[in-house]
Amino acid sequence: MPDSPTGLKARLRSDLTTSMKARDAIRSSTIRMAMTAIKGEEVSGTVARELSDDEVTTVLAREAKKRREAATAYTDAGRAELAEKERAELAVLADYLPEQLSEDDVAAIIAEEVATAEAAGKTGRAAMGLVMKAVRARTAGKADGGLVAAEVKSRLGA
Incomplete structure (x- = not known):
């Protein structure tokens, strides 16, 4: 498998380094989680492969949807602090997703x-x-x- 990352993956890696240096715990953990999900997608199936930017975006969108649903569930359960954490992670992921249509x-x-x-x-x-x-x-x-x-x-x- 080639080791040259796609543009979006390279941006994620660069932003991870920056957020770690800035000691931004939420941003760092969210980017790590996203990169883990991307890596999992790359090695799933019979042959490991490098994901395209569109495929990376799909993985990030799926992770964002999980955060949105978790925030709603936590809010409904009266767990405001956990819902806020999920919303913070969602905000980080939104930086890497295309602009949403109205x-x-x-x-x-x-x-x-x-x-x-x-x-x-x-x-x-x-x-x-x-x-x-x-x-x-x-x-x-x-x-x-x-x-x-x-x-x-x-x-x-x-």
Whole structure:
């Protein structure tokens, strides 16, 4: 496996060094956790491989989703201090993720894809797969998949 890191991985390594020198414990531990998740993804499967920047972004998005869900769970359980830690980690991960689309932008993309599906003669449940595939391709890494799916369902009445 080549040892030359992708751009995003190199940035993570550099930022880890900087945060360690600055004694920023939250940032350091969060970047370490992210790099561990990336390494785990690289060695999973039958052959170890180097992840592309897009694949690294996918891993980071998955880790961010875990932090968002954990923060919600801790808040619901009345554990504000743990929820705050999860939100702090989420803020660090957000620095490495693409800018998230607004709800209005996502709604506009969904409306366009629903119109395209309807023009192709697909409506309701039959259009769900077609619309989701197109919307996911346009919003990959920039919008929460669960929210996108819920909006598409409500638009299609499925």
